[in-house]
Amino acid sequence: MIVTVLYYLLTAAIAVLLIRNFLKRKDWQEEVLYIVVLLPFLLRVLRLK
Amino acid sequence: MIVRKAVIAALGAALLVVSGLSFYRSRHLREPLVAGPSVIKVLTLGDYFEGVRGTANDAHVYVLEGEEPGGTVLLLGGSHPEEPAGRLACWIFAENATVERGRLLVIPTANRSGSTATRLGGAYPPDFTIPTAWGGQRFRMGDRWSNPLDQWPDPEVYIHYPTRQELAYVDVRNLNRTFPGRPDGTLTERTSFAIMELIRKEKVDIAIDLHEAELQYPVISTIVAHEKGQELAALASMMTSAAEGFNIGVEYSPPGLHGLTHREIGDNSDAISLLLEAPEPFLDATRGRTDRALLLTGRDEFVRRAGERGLLFEKIDANGWPIDVRVGRHTSTLLQIFEVWSGEKPERAVVVSGIPRYAEVIAKGTGAFLKDPKEAPPARVNYE
Numbered sequence A: 001m002i003v004t005v006l007y008y009l010l011t012a013a014i015a016v017l018l019i020r021n022f023l024k025r026k027d028w029q030e031e032v033l034y035i036v037v038l039l040p041f042l043l044r045v046l047r048l049k
Numbered sequence B: 001m002i003v004r005k006a007v008i009a010a011l012g013a014a015l016l017v018v019s020g021l022s023f024y025r026s027r028h029l030r031e032p033l034v035a036g037p038s039v040i041k042v043l044t045l046g047d048y049f050e051g052v053r054g055t056a057n058d059a060h061v062y063v064l065e066g067e068e069p070g071g072t073v074l075l076l077g078g079s080h081p082e083e084p085a086g087r088l089a090c091w092i093f094a095e096n097a098t099v100e101r102g103r104l105l106v107i108p109t110a111n112r113s114g115s116t117a118t119r120l121g122g123a124y125p126p127d128f129t130i131p132t133a134w135g136g137q138r139f140r141m142g143d144r145w146s147n148p149l150d151q152w153p154d155p156e157v158y159i160h161y162p163t164r165q166e167l168a169y170v171d172v173r174n175l176n177r178t179f180p181g182r183p184d185g186t187l188t189e190r191t192s193f194a195i196m197e198l199i200r201k202e203k204v205d206i207a208i209d210l211h212e213a214e215l216q217y218p219v220i221s222t223i224v225a226h227e228k229g230q231e232l233a234a235l236a237s238m239m240t241s242a243a244e245g246f247n248i249g250v251e252y253s254p255p256g257l258h259g260l261t262h263r264e265i266g267d268n269s270d271a272i273s274l275l276l277e278a279p280e281p282f283l284d285a286t287r288g289r290t291d292r293a294l295l296l297t298g299r300d301e302f303v304r305r306a307g308e309r310g311l312l313f314e315k316i317d318a319n320g321w322p323i324d325v326r327v328g329r330h331t332s333t334l335l336q337i338f339e340v341w342s343g344e345k346p347e348r349a350v351v352v353s354g355i356p357r358y359a360e361v362i363a364k365g366t367g368a369f370l371k372d373p374k375e376a377p378p379a380r381v382n383y384e
Helices: A002-024 A028-045 B002-027 B084-096 B169-173 B187-201 B227-243 B261-268 B292-297 B301-308 B323-344 B358-364
Strands: B032-034 B039-044 B060-065 B068-076 B098-107 B127-130 B137-140 B206-213 B222-225 B249-252 B272-279 B351-353 B381-383
Touching: A002 A028, A002 B002, A028 B002, B032 B084, B060 B084, B068 B084, B068 B187, B068 B323, B084 B098, B084 B137, B084 B206, B084 B272, B084 B323, B127 B292, B187 B261, B206 B261, B206 B323, B222 B227, B227 B249, B227 B261, B227 B272, B227 B323, B261 B272, B272 B323, B292 B323, B323 B351, B323 B358
Parallel strands: B068 B098, B068 B206, B206 B272, B222 B249
Antiparallel strands: B032 B381, B039 B060, B060 B098, B098 B351, B127 B137, B222 B272
16 A cells, blocks of 8 residues: 555656656657656546556 | 647647546446346445455355255356456346356456456457347446556566465456455455455355457367366366357366466365356457457457468457357356256256357347346346
8 A cells, every 4th residue: 555655656756747847848849748748647646547 | 838838738638638538437337237036135245355345346246046955156257357258148147047946146247446447558449338129238348457546556576375476467466366365465366365255155166257368378268177177167068069059178277377266266165166268359469450349249350360370279260259159158158067067966056047048149149138227126226
């Protein structure tokens, strides 16, 4: 259970990093890339997939 | 730049909502099962082991009892939910069977968690529909493993309890690799333990786990038997092949391969353990488009070509392996097992009527034996 909670926290932390990097990018292709990579992390944190 | 970022973020949010809704609906799709004439009560695995009560795997246990005493048979469907013929055969038994002697315990969705996800990267459909006279019944597609939302993360290597045999990491969520289970283990291990507790407490004589297999897998179209059930399986195989219109073989459960029902139930209880395999081209790695049609028709050009080149362990032609054929194989083999067992052990007989055999399932379709929940008293309708 503790390991599971840690994994959810890690997932949320990575999602925050991806959002921060998305906001910093200037190239639209990199922005799209960050959004696409972000989706599975959000789906897991929201317990949808 | 802000406007561009906003547009890209909005597109991402739209993707998140659309995909999230699809996953949510798939996970929460309710599958009605109308309790048949012999169902005297519906329990859950939590009634046998508190450690699974209220979890995704607190599966329904349908108790069918005859007027005359006899033996007890347990049917497990959905150990691997992506193998739907086993679940559908359980549906047919729970909704239609009249038990004349003995008892039948039916668990249509043994790994309920596994039925709420589909395989990552597998491009599976979220659900499928069996056509019926009243419009059709929709089922969750399911996966081979428990849903990661219910058990996560996986270890680097899965070490089976209690043998310490090393298995593939992902099989830590495979119900048919976690038997006999343990009370303080993962959700999947606790589910196996709950089923073992049921078998011990209910004094089950025979536990039969219903599966399907890819045609590239050598254990196919067969009864896998623990050594305690070899004679029963051999006789049932001969009777089925002689009388039912299809061939089914017998394989012996390897003593050194652990975690599987056909090995561990036999080793850790008084029950005889058997496992049935029917062919499912949908699972073959060489398959083409992985859609509902392939699941239900079992027709695939690429799998057929693999067969023409001698790469398969089961025949396949342009007719494929329709779901009715696969379900009918299970119902007929089960009836033959019951009949052979009851002939050999009359004091522990399990006599069942009202179940269609292979030819009848093919002639009328699986949907002809699914009950319309709208026509049933609400108290008799359960949702898997």
